[in-house]
Amino acid sequence: MSPACDLRVKGGKVAQIGPDLTPEPDEEIIEGHVNLLMPGLINGHFHSAVNHMKGRLPSLPLEVFMLYECPELEVLRPTPREAYLRTMLGCIEMLRSGTTSVQDDCFFVPAPEPEIIDAVAQAYTDSGMRARLALDQPELSELEKLPFLRDILPDDLRHELSVPTGAPASALLESYAHLIDTWHDTSDGRIKAAVSCSAPQRVSPDYFAQLDDLSIRNDLPFYAHMLETRLQRVFGEVCLSGRSLVRYTHDLGLLSDRMNVIHAIWVDDPDLDLLAASGASVAHNPNSNLRLGSGVMRWRAIQDRKIPVCLGVDEAIADDAINMWSVMKTAASLHTLSDWDYERWPQAVEVLNAATQGGGTAMREPGLGTMAIGAPADLILIDLKALPFVPLNNLPRQLVHCELGQSVRLTMVAGRVVTRNGRLQTVDEDAILAEASAVFAGKQNAMNLADKRVEKFLPYYREMYLRAGQYDLPVERRIDHLAR
Structure with a gap:
């Protein structure tokens, strides 16, 4: 420190940074009271569309989980106000706890x-976040x-799932075109666009290439x-x-330093070598x-290759809290199971870097996540008199392992104070929360109806999942195989 x-x-x-700077007449003075000023956290991967569904689903494997998470059903079409409110719920939770920037891979x-x-x-604009x-x-x-699936499904369901x-x-x-023309580089550069294919296997090579061209022309992640x-x-x-999907993307000529490769769990050494050579970031x-x-x-194999890493919440029903401190704590702890050599376990400083500067790299925002001169003034003030830091033994470790966002006293984005003492200064929190509570209580029947409509597929998705579990692979990334 x-x-x-x-x-x-x-x-x-x-x-400017230095001791005893002389205030200029038009400046607002914010007293730090010898607390910690640090870069705001960056949520490097997020899906805001399900902010209103926290706690709704049990733990399920992704392919089964997605049946209930985002079925493309008319009954789930939101109103603009619902989309605004659910996005704002995430903004409130992030800004309160010191997350100043987010990469929203939003599905519709x-x-x-x-x-x-x-x-x-508009919700991101109004909240004051960088997005x-x-x-x-x-x-x-x-x-x-x-x-x-093609072999598992009966004829009627096979036909239904053969149509996009x-x-x-x-x-x-x-x-x-609408997103970029209307919103890219607005609010003094605080709101910007990105592109997403969702996943390489979910789009055609032609559309994949068109998205990459869009990314190149506009310098978008x-x-x-x-x-x-x-x-x-x-x-x-x-x-x-x-x-592998990494090799497939490379073979298409679409793996680049603009790409955020999200998750990258079931990778092998050749995959990691391709990622390192491309300059792509990994969102963990x-x-x-x-x-x-x-x-x-x-974690360590990726770090050894100097592949940039950012950290993300993912979404409010696959984490159930939109809290980057919790993500850091898990990242620092989980990978003690990945390597017998404890000297290769994640260090607190590495994890902090991924949650700040690593996110700035992934967002293609020079200086973001740092406090360098000329960097965006996205800063948070941490109360070092709060319980997570009393007594103060090792600041990086206590930030990663002890803090959960409760000690954030001020959040600033682009030089503007957006929270003080846990309250947003940009919107009426109480009114937003009350309205969201009422609106989404009224959506329960629609969500329950959607669940009923996809249940007919569940036995076949389970069979697909079990077949994949039995398929012989040269890599293993789960610990349940140790009990076999």
Whole structure:
């Protein structure tokens, strides 16, 4: 920790750091009271569309979980106000606990609409957060995205799942045009776009390439879920002639330093070598990976190759709290099971870097997640007199292992104070929470109806999942195999 000093913000950026800076006449003075000023946390991977569903689902494997999480059903179509409120719920939770930036890989059920995109972006604008917003939309049918289903399903359900239910590529590109033209680089650069293919196996190579072109032309991060689950590794073996999704993306010429490879659990050494050579970032979501039983990412192997890592919550029903401190604690603890050599376990400073500077790298925002001169003034003030830091023995370890966001006293984004003492200064929290409580209580019947409509697929998805578990693979990323 640096000695006590002053920091000056101008134009939304860190302008000067030093002892006893002389205040200028028009400056607001914020007293730090010898507490810790540090970069705001960056939620490097998030799906805001289910912020209103926290605690709704049990722990399930991803492929079964997604049946209930985001079925493309008309009954689940939100109103613009619902989309605004659910996004704002996440903003409130993040800003209160010191998360200042987010990469929202937002999905839209049953498909993106301009007014819903606008509602999500407006919530981020109003809250004061820094956000990258992408449209996480698959393009292909379920039968094309998953292994074994074609052989498992009866004829009627096979036919039903052979037809794509979302928007076609042409409509999705029109939605991206709206997102970029309307919202990219607005609010003095605080709100920006990104692109997303959801996952390589969920889109056609042609649409995948068109998204990459969009990313190149606008210098946007590109989000792609890869090798999150064992079943996805099996998909490569069965459906891609033995190629992993990382190799498949590389073979298409689409693996680049703009790409955020989300999860990257079931990777092997050749996959990691490709990621390192490309400059891609890995978005690590340890709480979600545990909640869905996906597996344990290779933390040290990724760090050894100097692959940039950011940390993410994933979503409010695969973590159930939108809290980056919890994510850091899990990341620091989980990987003690990954390597017998304790000197290779995650260090607190590494984890803090992933939650700050690593997120800035993934967002393609120079200086974000640091306090360098010229960096965005996205800062938080931590009360060092709070219980997690009394007594103060080792600051990085206590930030990672002891703090859960309760000690954040001030949150600043782009030089603007957006929370003080746990309350947002930008919106009426009480009114938002009361309205959201009433609105989403009224959505329970629709969500229950959606659950009923997808239950007919459950036995066949379970069979697919069990087949994937029995498939012989050269890699293993779960600990249950130790008991076999």
